[in-house]
Amino acid sequence: MNTLGLNQKELNSLLTLTSSINRNLLVLLLPVTFATTDDIFIHRSLRAVDNNILLSHLQQRQCAGEDEFFKDADYIEKITKEYPWLFDSTKKLLDDCDLQFDRESLKNKKIYSASRYDDKLLLEKLAWDGMAYRYGRQNNEAKKRVKHELEIIDRLGFSAYFLITWDIVRYSMACGFYHVGRGSGANSVVAYCLKITNVDPIDLNLYFERFINPKRSSPPDFDIDYSWKERDEVIDYIFKRYGYSHTALLGTMSTFRGKSIVRELGKVHGLQKKRLIRLSIILRRKQTGMR
DSSP states (O other), rough: OOOOOEOOGGGGGGGGTTTOGGGGGEEEOOOOOBSHHHHHHHHHHHHHHHHHHHHOOOOOGGOOOOTTTTOOOHHHHHTTTOOHHHHHHHHHHHHOOOOOOSSSSSOOOOSSSSSHHHHHHHHHHHHHHHHHHHHTTTTTHHHHHHHHHHHHHHHHHHHHHHHHHHHHHHHHHHHOOOOOGGGGGOOOOHHHTTOOOOOOOOTTTTOOTTTTTTTTOOOOOEEEEEEEEHHHHHHHHHHHHHTTTTTOOOOOOOOOOOOOHHHHHHHHHHHHHHHHHHHHHHHHHHHOOOO
16 A cells, blocks of 8 residues: 655644545655764765765755654654544554564575586586587687586586576577676686686686685675666566575665775865865875874
């Protein structure tokens, strides 16, 4: 059921609520952005950095409300005293919410086909066929590398990981999408034979152990880039093909450290470039203990 959130400033609008609006769909909206009042200045500074403007030019609509702190149940009940039904509908929505994290079990899909042994056979088939395509059937160095890599991949139980990556790339190529496999995965001849990457490790003298070594316990990671126009379709395929229990999106958080702090904050405070350079030098000297 859809709901409509009202913030605290909009509560007075309930006095003129028309009969055409179902009040059971209304809930209290109290976003939480800050933990302490000190966070407000940090938030405003980051918003100025994000909008690439001076802090003095930052408008209120570009920032979170300064009252966006966590409110306890007593506070919520107090501000909805005149509208007990709003408190009840909000509480019902909260009671219906359930969020649990399983931090113990591994979520990686361990088998691609019917069994680990079948995965081993399938990966071998694809790798040797791919070797014939990439190098020809008589390339002894390629044979040696493929055999060596397949042994390590099977021993560590990573066959399904290679097959899943191959399946994603196969789908995107069938759609006519261009991909770039980069990073340490380019050290694998098997990945090259499966068309996961297009970098020849033998020609460039790259070693598989930089990607996977026999002592590794966690799966390696393939870095595969797609155009922003096609990325969502590939992600949609992954979720639908492997399910939400084995698939997740990861986010990265950019942080400012060292000179970048001085540079970014200095710009939003309107400091001149020469002064920023001088402040960066002073900061670096303090960090290294130089005078």
